[in-house]
Each structure stands twice: as C-alpha cells, then as structure tokens.
Amino acid sequence: MHAASLSQVVFDAGLIARYEGSGPRYTSYPTADRFAEGSVAEQYDQALRLRQEASPDAPLSLYVHIPFCDTVCYYCACNKIATKDRLRADQYLDYLQKEINLIRGRFARAPSVSQLHLGGGTPTFLTNLQLDRLLQMLHASFTLLPQAECSIEIDPRRLNAGTLALLFKHGFNRMSLGVQDLDPAVQKAVNRVQPAALTETVIDEARLLGFRSINIDLIYGLPLQSTDTMRATLETVLQWRPDRIALYSYAHLPERFMPQRRIETADLPSGATKLAMLKQAVETLLAAGYVYIGMDHFALPEDELAQALARGTLQRNFQGYATQADCDLIALGVSAISRIGKTYAQNHRVLQDYYEALERSELPLSKGLTMTNDDEIRRAAIHDLLCQSEIDIPAFEKSWDIEFAQYFDKEVAQLQSLAIDGLVSLNESEITITPRGRFLARIIAMPFDRYLREAKTHARYSKVI
C-alpha cells in the first residue's frame, strides 16, 4: 500500500458501533494472557544463549518498570503499588541492581542498547537522586548507543525541579505525558487533578531543554466527559502541538480493577456519547494536521512515527507503535515482559515474589512462552495488518514458506464477511484494510489469533472502541 492510502482514514460511526466489542491490543502475539508458568527460566536462558551465538552485537531494547504511584487514578488498570514512601524506591533499586547483575552475567560484554524506556506506575515517583542512581546502574552494565531513543513516562504532578535536566543529561529525548482530560470536574471524578498550566510548564521546559518528541495521552469515556469537555480539552492540547497524541478508550471493569469501583457508574458517558466524542476527537485531530498512525495513535506528519508509517517500516511492541526495527527486549522490574528471539518471559507481578527470587539469585521470572513456528507466522500476519494495513500475500508466502490460502483458509473465510461490510478488501495477492476499516484493525487482525479462536472468548480484553 502506498503512503497516500496509508494515511487515509474514514470514521464510519455506524460501522464502528456495529463492531464495538473487546479485543487484544496486540502489543505482543501471542498475547501475555497466553503465557504459562513452568520452565520459563530455562527457555529464557536458552534464548539468551542462542542470541549470544547468533548475534551478540545486535542492539537491544531496554525497559525498566517503576511500579510506584503516590496516588491512584480511579480509571487505572495498571499493575502499580500505591505508596507515598519514597524509601521503598531505594529498596526497589537494590533489587533492580541484583536483576541487572544476573542479566549482565549472561552476556560476554556490555550489550548495546538502541532504545531505552522507563515506564510505570510512575517513573517520576523516583527522587532525582534515585533516578540518577538508576541511570548510573544502567550505564554501568549496558552500552547506550549514541543515537539511542530514550523515553520516559512523565506524570506532571510528580515532577521534581531538575528532573527533566537530569534526564536530558542522561540522553533522554522523548517523553510521554499522562494528561487524560483537562476538565477540572472530570479530573476530580478520576482523582487526577492536574491543571493545564502545570502540564504546559512541563512541555515548555522539555522543549527548551531539547526533548525532540512529546506524546500526550488522552482518554475518552471517563466520568462526566461530554463532547463539550472533549472539545475544550482538545483545543488546549492542540495549542501545545504535541508531536504525538494517544487517545485511549476507557474500559469500565470495576469487578477486575479495584480503583474503578470509586467511579460512579451513573457519571459515565453513554456508548453513543463515547462514540460521538471519538468522532469529534478524530475529526479535530485530522483537521489539525495529525496523521492517524493506527489503533489509538496520532502523530504530526514530520514525526518519526508518521514517517515510519509512510515508509512502511512501522513496528509494534509492548509500548505500542515504534519506529525502530524489531529488536530483542530486556525488561527489568516487577511484572516486566522481555522478549529474546522467540521467547517471551514475564517477571513476577507481586513485588514480594520478585524480591524473593532475586534473594535466591534467580531471574525473577514467573511466566512465559516460546513461540512455535505457527505463532511466528500469525504474529507476522497480525503485525502486517496493524502496522502496514495490508498483507502482501506473495511476499508473505515467500518469507514463511507457506501457501497462504491453504494455511489461512478459515481466517480468509472470516475476512470475507468483513469484506462485505467494507472493512477490508481481499484478492489473491493482498489483503488490504480499507480507510473505513482502519479504526477496526484489531477486528481484522483477530481472526489470525489462534488462541482467541480456541478460547472462543474475548471477554478479558479492552474495548476496541
């Protein structure tokens, strides 16, 4: 598909309402809920050994999870630890050091890193001293390449004086700011009071320092939101002209996520209002010159994500859409998920379990999965649909040595009904998501998910819209 068609998107509210349902976000395939307990440590070690033999100098992606938050946003569905005690982060860093030592010991020399991301929780829960210590720890065991993309999730409410300068000194050049909504009543209803002026100050400081990409996270579907509040939020956000905007749908699942029980169900917008907010937001962002990247993401045309989309080199990983070639990922910290070659490995989700494994000098792994050949083929198909909006069938057959129509006979049959609705077009040489289908790319990718087909339930996933 050429660049012009990739950037085209049509918001068809009727179609979107019809296909509204839940589905995986495919930041990985197989999705993390398919990981199993068992011999994950051996599988991970084996994957690291294979990597050492095959491509010891290939750059890595590195992720560090900081799980602490000092207040809880009521919409939160993340694995975080609520505490105001900054000393808990000192202890956490002690254990992170143990984990880094265990990983470093598995490499002959300091592995090179082309991407570093600090996420949470709230990475800026750390004091400047703690943050400096963490970054020194990483620099001591990994070689950060000069062109490395270093990014961090910033909570403007928890940013100490001097933190941005410290990050910039350590090579950070991108940030993602949690905003969600700027309306004071909405902010109060979700326990995240964050005045617009505060966010603006952070953006101004980051730009002055030289951060080259700023993302803003927004959510639609929160309590007390309406098309009016959404319009006002977008007006202000667009004045800041962030390089990227992520617009997530709020999924209200109070039975699964405790903090959401604090949200008054009666305050939630109806499905129709939610759809109207999404429509308005999409139209506003496109009119303001943003490019629709896919799923929940928009970027300015000059941003690297939009450029990667146009070049057909867009990637998808645990952080969402990305620009760099698919590289192995080492993820450190409680609940973090690594991928080396064909193997996914997830750390313990409970802090005490994570600490205890490290006390025993064991990698703190709890679950994982080594992809079969079929997993890899399906992963590639889902990737092509979500990142390129098409599957080039002859090229796919050549890469994976399969006869596409035969291998995916059930999937192609399922896609035919989506084709009748105009979401996708199919012929012998390609499957192409139409501009009308781009908002529903997850729906088009789902037939390729063997686990979903076998489980016959999508109930645990977030809403597509």
Ligand code: SF4
């Ligand atoms: S949404 Fe982010 S900042 Fe808020 S409680 Fe969850 S992890 Fe913490």
